[in-house]
Amino acid sequence: MTQIPRAALLLGLAGLIPFAWGAVTTILPDVGMWSARAIGPRFTGPYVGLFYGAIILSFMSGVLWGFATRATGQVAATGYALSVIPALWAFFMTGGGPTSAGISLIAGFIALLGLDWLFWKQELAPPWWMSLRIMLTVVVVACLAIPLI
Template identity: 75%
Template sequence: MSAIPRAPLILGLAGLIPFVWGAVTVLLPDLASWTARTLGGRFAGPYVMLFYGAVILSFMSGVLWGFAARLEGAQASTGYALSVIPALWAFFMTGGGPTGSAISLIAGFIGILGLDWLFWRHGAAPEWWMSLRLALTAVVVTCLTIGVFF
């Protein structure tokens, strides 16, 4: 795996902000109260992580769709079919309460690593892709776990 280019790294790290903010507001109830009063309840605690997590899984479907477009024949068809799984997962598996939704998102983010690897292995994703995805997923799963267990 090669070095992650600066722009994807910075944008990927910036994309972690809602997850990290959600985890911090779970751990610091006073900050959660301030956030709820100032920005609204959906920007604090598990709520920001759950809503944003569903959005990001859907976004990742689009990324994988783009990777599928780099493949040909049966591989492309399979890639397109696989690329919609994260969005469908987010749609069907969240909404059943904060704990169940967070656990489903954790499973979804871990599961998408398998799809990332598959596209990467077939040369549809950049060489550095797995380095970026592993790092970002570790932070996301940690934050969601804080939302579940704290």
């Protein structure tokens, strides 16, 4: 694995802000109450993490689709098929309430890491991809787990 390009690292870290905000507003009730009043309950506590997590799983489907375009033949066809799984997972698995949605998103992000590895191993993702994805996934899973504790 090689060094993560600065722009990719900074944007990846910035993408953690909604997850971190959801965790902070869950752990600190006063901050959560302020957030609910100031910016709305959808952007507070577990709800911001759940909503944003479904969006990011869908976004990652698009990223994987882009990686699949670098392949040909059966590898490309398999890549396209695998790339839609995170978005479909988010769509079908996040409607059963905050606890089950949180558990489903955690499972989705862990499974996504497996797909990331597969695309990386096939040299369809950049050499630094797994360094970035492991770091981001650890933080995302931790933030999504906080409301479940």
